[in-house]
Amino acid sequence: MHPNLTFFPTLFCGASCERHELAELKRLATPVYFEAGQTIFSEGERAESAFGLSRGVVRLYRLLPDGRHHVVAFALPGDFLAMPLAECFSFSAGATGEVSVCRFPREELKRFVQSSLNIMRLLTAFAARELQRAQDQLTLLGSGSAEEKVATFLVCWRNRQAHGTASSRAVPLPMRRQDIADFLGLKLETVSRTLAKLEHKNLIRLVPNGVLLTGLEQSRLALNIGVS
Amino acid sequence: MHPNLTFFPTLFCGASCERHELAELKRLATPVYFEAGQTIFSEGERAESAFGLSRGVVRLYRLLPDGRHHVVAFALPGDFLAMPLAECFSFSAGATGEVSVCRFPREELKRFVQSSLNIMRLLTAFAARELQRAQDQLTLLGSGSAEEKVATFLVCWRNRQAHGTASSRAVPLPMRRQDIADFLGLKLETVSRTLAKLEHKNLIRLVPNGVLLTGLEQSRLALNIGVS
């Protein structure tokens, strides 16, 4: 369904959006482009705009008072970068590679969303998906060893990418090791070592900017979460 | 606002629910009572019913294939125990002490919720709150030491309880150490030791079924999350 529809509202709505609603969303949207490393918005800011991701991967993260980072999630095309109804951003968003987003004036978007049962339903479904994803991640961070964390991350990441795509074994990893570490609650050295260990077990192969899964899914190492 | 309105729909809707909507919710609701330790629903089950919590504390948890537990969240009165629109439960719910819930036929509730913009808004707001709470917890599990985890848990737990209540220093802990451990990604011995350590530092005092916060909030140990 997704592959070639690169305009955010289309991705968000999928097939289930009415013509005129899609048109209104498009009217409200301004396409914006970001380069690798640029900040899209910052934690704590008043959310004047809402953002939907059209292309690329966005890192959603928090900065703790002592300088530690934590990556809350990675956003893929079709995702909102934050709940569009919230007044303030509760995390920062940064581009990981080139990124295209749709920017919406948040107040107008809010009014529009809240006026349409259909769009409200889509937004609630999005929130529910994100909630479930966050709870899966909680389970992983809470009860996993480093090996489980990395293995599960790779499998889940591949599953998210593979939606629609003929599931190639090659999984691109556009984010840096440090980001993976911050996402999994590990240190980057541990991520590096664990990837090396998985490669030694012939479960993966490291390639530039990605990995090949060569048996990881059959290995029982990855927790059974986030299959959806 | 909450204190004496013990019937779930009232708690969920707060002041912002219309008369007839509240009436309809009450019509759909069946009050049910559970004793300590009883299971309200189990992960994976088809969700025939939806549940709203009226009284008590409910532990939402997952059971991993190898027997490990992970507590995804603790629900308080006014919370739904799961998103009422989901077809299946993605975690189990167990009573921690005596609990009163409202049971709804899920299909009917879904139809009703989806027919009302106002109720949809409330549900979306609930989902957004839960999502933020989950993300706060992710940050904690990802970047915290045992001491930070326990300290933050105590402060957040107290803040959730204290809504409205004159913020007493006494915080009830109706759940067992094991549940706290499963919630924080620690072992129960570590929780016990860490509580003892905090008591030695005169930041808390352990009392039967609870703790007194005696300086923990000023201590900078607790992460600044979940203040809302």
Place this chain on the structure above:
DNA sequence: CGGCTACTTGACATCTATCAACCGGGGTGG
């Protein structure tokens, strides 16, 4: 070619898990 950045690898320190003993209260049954 040089320097930068991301990444890898190694040696060691620290923290938490593990295993085990022990404590104390509540309930049960003799």
Place this chain on the structure above:
DNA sequence: CCACCCCGGTTGATAGATGTCAAGTAGCCG
């Protein structure tokens, strides 16, 4: 009524995993 047991909790000794610090490598861009 008391003894016992069971369960939740605490405490101690040890081991194992991950973090920390440091050196070194590889690829990229100027």
